[in-house]
Amino acid sequence: MRFRANHGCGPVGRALLIVARPYNSLMVSVEQALTEASTVREHVLDNGLRVLIQEVHTAPLATVWCWYRVGSKDERPGLTGISHWVEHMNFKGSTNIPRDKVKGIIEQYGGYWNGYTWIDQTTYTETATRDALDRMLFVEAERMGSCLYDPADCESERTVIISELQGGENDPDQLLDQELTATAFRLHPYRHPTIGWLSDLQTMTRDDLYGHYRRFYVPNNATLVIVGDVVADEAIRAVQTHFGRLESREVGPRVHPTEPEQLGERRVTISKPGTTAYLKIGFHGPSLRDEDFFPLLVLDAALTGAKGINLWASFRTPPPQRSTRLYQALVNSGLASAVSAGMVPTHQPFLYTISATATEGAELPRVEDAALGVLDRVRAEGITPDELQKAKTQLRARLVFENDSITNIAHQLGYFETIASWRLYPRLDSQIAAVTLDQVGSVAAKRLVASNRTVGWFKPQ
Amino acid sequence: MTARESAAADVALKIDGLAPTRGVLDNGVTLLTKQTRTTPAVTIHASLAGGSAVDPAELSGVAHFVSRSIDRGTAQYSADALAEQLDSRGVSLAVSIGRHALSLVCTCLVEDFEAILSLVGEILISPTFPADEVERRRGEIVTLIRQDEDSPAAVATDALMAMLYGASHPYGRPIRGTIAHVDHIDRAALQRFHQDHASPAALTLAIVGDVAPGEVLDAAAAAFGTWSASAQPPAPRPAVPANAARRTRTIPMMNKSQTDIAYGFTAIARSDPAFYAHWLMNNILGQYSLGGRLGDSIRERQGMAYYVSSSLDANLLEGPLMIRAGVNPSNVERAVASIDAELTSLMKDGPTTQEVIESKQYLIGSMPRTLETNAGIASFLQTIERFGLGLDYDVRMPALLQHVTGEEIHAAATRAVDPSRATVVVAGPYDGALA
Numbered sequence A: 001m002r003f004r005a006n007h008g009c010g011p012v013g014r015a016l017l018i019v020a021r022p023y024n025s026l027m028v029s030v031e032q033a034l035t036e037a038s039t040v041r042e043h044v045l046d047n048g049l050r051v052l053i054q055e056v057h058t059a060p061l062a063t064v065w066c067w068y069r070v071g072s073k074d075e076r077p078g079l080t081g082i083s084h085w086v087e088h089m090n091f092k093g094s095t096n097i098p099r100d101k102v103k104g105i106i107e108q109y110g111g112y113w114n115g116y117t118w119i120d121q122t123t124y125t126e127t128a129t130r131d132a133l134d135r136m137l138f139v140e141a142e143r144m145g146s147c148l149y150d151p152a153d154c155e156s157e158r159t160v161i162i163s164e165l166q167g168g169e170n171d172p173d174q175l176l177d178q179e180l181t182a183t184a185f186r187l188h189p190y191r192h193p194t195i196g197w198l199s200d201l202q203t204m205t206r207d208d209l210y211g212h213y214r215r216f217y218v219p220n221n222a223t224l225v226i227v228g229d230v231v232a233d234e235a236i237r238a239v240q241t242h243f244g245r246l247e248s249r250e251v252g253p254r255v256h257p258t259e260p261e262q263l264g265e266r267r268v269t270i271s272k273p274g275t276t277a278y279l280k281i282g283f284h285g286p287s288l289r290d291e292d293f294f295p296l297l298v299l300d301a302a303l304t305g306a307k308g309i310n311l312w313a314s315f316r317t318p319p320p321q322r323s324t325r326l327y328q329a330l331v332n333s334g335l336a337s338a339v340s341a342g343m344v345p346t347h348q349p350f351l352y353t354i355s356a357t358a359t360e361g362a363e364l365p366r367v368e369d370a371a372l373g374v375l376d377r378v379r380a381e382g383i384t385p386d387e388l389q390k391a392k393t394q395l396r397a398r399l400v401f402e403n404d405s406i407t408n409i410a411h412q413l414g415y416f417e418t419i420a421s422w423r424l425y426p427r428l429d430s431q432i433a434a435v436t437l438d439q440v441g442s443v444a445a446k447r448l449v450a451s452n453r454t455v456g457w458f459k460p461q
Numbered sequence B: 001m002t003a004r005e006s007a008a009a010d011v012a013l014k015i016d017g018l019a020p021t022r023g024v025l026d027n028g029v030t031l032l033t034k035q036t037r038t039t040p041a042v043t044i045h046a047s048l049a050g051g052s053a054v055d056p057a058e059l060s061g062v063a064h065f066v067s068r069s070i071d072r073g074t075a076q077y078s079a080d081a082l083a084e085q086l087d088s089r090g091v092s093l094a095v096s097i098g099r100h101a102l103s104l105v106c107t108c109l110v111e112d113f114e115a116i117l118s119l120v121g122e123i124l125i126s127p128t129f130p131a132d133e134v135e136r137r138r139g140e141i142v143t144l145i146r147q148d149e150d151s152p153a154a155v156a157t158d159a160l161m162a163m164l165y166g167a168s169h170p171y172g173r174p175i176r177g178t179i180a181h182v183d184h185i186d187r188a189a190l191q192r193f194h195q196d197h198a199s200p201a202a203l204t205l206a207i208v209g210d211v212a213p214g215e216v217l218d219a220a221a222a223a224f225g226t227w228s229a230s231a232q233p234p235a236p237r238p239a240v241p242a243n244a245a246r247r248t249r250t251i252p253m254m255n256k257s258q259t260d261i262a263y264g265f266t267a268i269a270r271s272d273p274a275f276y277a278h279w280l281m282n283n284i285l286g287q288y289s290l291g292g293r294l295g296d297s298i299r300e301r302q303g304m305a306y307y308v309s310s311s312l313d314a315n316l317l318e319g320p321l322m323i324r325a326g327v328n329p330s331n332v333e334r335a336v337a338s339i340d341a342e343l344t345s346l347m348k349d350g351p352t353t354q355e356v357i358e359s360k361q362y363l364i365g366s367m368p369r370t371l372e373t374n375a376g377i378a379s380f381l382q383t384i385e386r387f388g389l390g391l392d393y394d395v396r397m398p399a400l401l402q403h404v405t406g407e408e409i410h411a412a413a414t415r416a417v418d419p420s421r422a423t424v425v426v427a428g429p430y431d432g433a434l435a
Helices: A030-039 A082-089 A130-145 A151-169 A172-184 A198-203 A206-216 A232-243 A293-304 A325-331 A364-381 A385-401 A406-419 A422-433 A437-447 B003-014 B062-069 B079-087 B110-125 B131-149 B152-165 B179-184 B187-197 B213-224 B275-286 B288-301 B329-349 B353-365 B374-386 B393-402 B406-416
Strands: A041-044 A050-055 A061-068 A112-117 A122-129 A222-228 A266-272 A278-284 A336-342 A351-358 A453-460 B021-024 B030-035 B041-049 B094-097 B101-109 B203-209 B247-252 B259-266 B305-312 B320-327 B423-428
Touching: A041 A232, A050 A232, A050 A406, A061 A130, A061 A406, A082 A112, A082 A122, A082 A151, A082 A206, A122 A130, A122 A406, A130 A222, A130 A232, A151 A172, A151 A198, A151 A206, A151 B288, A151 B305, A151 B320, A172 A266, A172 A278, A172 A351, A172 A453, A222 A232, A222 A406, A278 A364, A293 A325, A293 A336, A293 A351, A293 A364, A293 A385, A293 A422, A293 A437, A325 A336, A325 A351, A325 A364, A336 B131, A351 A364, A351 B131, A364 A437, A364 A453, A385 A422, A385 A437, A385 B101, A406 A422, B030 B213, B030 B374, B041 B110, B041 B374, B062 B094, B062 B101, B062 B131, B062 B187, B079 B110, B101 B110, B101 B374, B110 B203, B110 B213, B131 B152, B131 B179, B131 B187, B152 B247, B152 B259, B152 B320, B152 B423, B203 B213, B203 B374, B259 B329, B275 B288, B275 B305, B275 B320, B275 B329, B275 B353, B275 B393, B275 B406, B288 B305, B288 B320, B288 B329, B288 B353, B305 B329, B320 B329, B329 B406, B329 B423, B353 B393, B353 B406
Parallel strands: A050 A222, A266 A453, B030 B203, B247 B423
Antiparallel strands: A041 A050, A061 A122, A061 A222, A112 A122, A278 A351, A278 A453, A336 A351, B021 B030, B041 B101, B041 B203, B094 B101, B259 B320, B259 B423, B305 B320
């Protein structure tokens, strides 16, 4: 598993082969598939832990995701990357899981476990056979309350994380993404890479890490999601058993200054040895709760194809994009070998970023001119009714495709609860369906202006 | 057998199994289906025998080029018309090339199934490789090759495969070919490759989703039933070189931050009776939990790498067992020495009883998870067909693993991972001399 540079990534897992018990015989319509979250059971423990449970009895499996409202936007200079490093430390044993017993604790059940950190959140997941539910809850309760932070382990992990950072630097596209984000934001902590800046990773202490852990890993700052072949009442009782003893605690104030309005185009050029040129154009975008979000999601589908809205699953399948405007203008023209875009739901306004890989021999100014030509035109004219319909059809299909496993469904519930509310998740289809041509035109006219953009080049030397 | 191990085996053995349906159309197309009802969607996974292993030696990269251009125009549809047909239904095709097959995978809504399968038929049966599309794809492929040249991971892996198998062996050549070869691949070469290797008998369709097997059969017959083309005789399978003396190579890429290590051996074919012992051995060595023994040593205890793991590609021929790690350049010698030490230990002492139990539990217990989705089932069906594992393989596989002994795993390690016969490639900001 690799995330983009602005996603931290926890331990890498794998999957192997084989069998499932026969599937049940319920027919599922598209409409049912897109609104099943309405069967979610919500329960809040006395200590503030929010629990979301959805029974899905299609395979003998259960998944648990434990989400924390802490990400790189909660970091200050000097401690950038601390949320991600803490995530790594939380796989290294706890009071009741000795360090040498971590290995295999989920694998005994044929299970997969992992975690990731991004700008708004840190999350941990296990998916295993249904009889592992109690074990998974035990692991997450231990993780929330009693991780060890052995000083030697903290030091050892420092070099692992610096290795992760350096691995990302090997990729010019990731390097450019990091520079573009840092250029587009002047004040808001979204400017920091989730992996952190190297100097901070070199100087952070064990006590810094432990203090961050104790502050944010409290039940009132978390959401626990359980989906699969479980009985909701029994699952709630098990959650109470494992998590009920944990005490709530104030997280304290967070500093999330409003990013000042960008007043003019910004540019950044990286010139380094390399073989291939890359272009990125980032526009300040809306948060999930902003009225511009869904119109921009539809506009993006018209420009580069619908990606879906699942950070955990969407990137695994390429978008249907060959008839889109930017694909036609950049790839079908021969100027670029690939074009993509990132339009991800976030808690606060982040970036809508378009990326292109220049074809061997194509000059970056020509690639940029072609891309800006498309964007200027859509800003002036909007999109056509046919494009609107196609974008909505694509997004609707992607919503079905990306909800094909309990792991993906649980991810979505927790992800949306962490940045806004899980109740937005079953309404995604209707929100997309309600987008009008005028709204798409307005968001294009408002967002795709020169003064709102940052242009990044990677020029190979 | 422990209680948990026994329970894991029971879960796998007592169930009815996947029970897919297999049929062969009159013209020889193999059809594997499984009806599921978890989502209103269908995954189509088509596999056409003949991957990069059948590239002409003088023109490597043809199969890959075909995979990049086969869906860019057919007898009935232009590239733009095809794009419109797919995009308007939210469907993206993933066409990829392996050593022995070209794969086309897509997922569509149930309501679009027949139309999409018909398009897949068009693409596989009657691609036209329009000249302008061929030129565009050439530019993309050259760019991909240039990106690989700038990636220490790709450089190390390609160099390792070339050293393990030799430039004349199909496994030793880069799947994408070289720029010099790609420059000489023309439309005629692509058409010839398709003519030589695409036939009903070479095609296996795995279709999984909320469609009844009878409807799948009817749709497949409509899309592929009238196709007639003669199958080529099976391509010769060149001998795989044995691992001889230890070899090392350093490829300095001083502009990079991290060094990639590719350390490997030629290993075994999937048909080898020792496959299951090798599978477990590889899991213990470099897969289990956070990268098996290698992960314990190099990541967890020494903190040298974000990633380290091993992989076993037991294929139609003896594929590689490859260990990969990304490390700071100052740690290259220590990381390679640690890999040597772990392999030596596994060879000398074999696995512990606990390791054998744990890896069996994991591999058997992960079955339901792997077969949860339509795409997972379709991929599994292609695997059992390619290697002739049988429609009940999912039910039999747990016992096949359970019967492997610690001694057999030890023997697999002795046979497959002797560091004195390893090939080691390092690419990145490192120019030292490796032992």
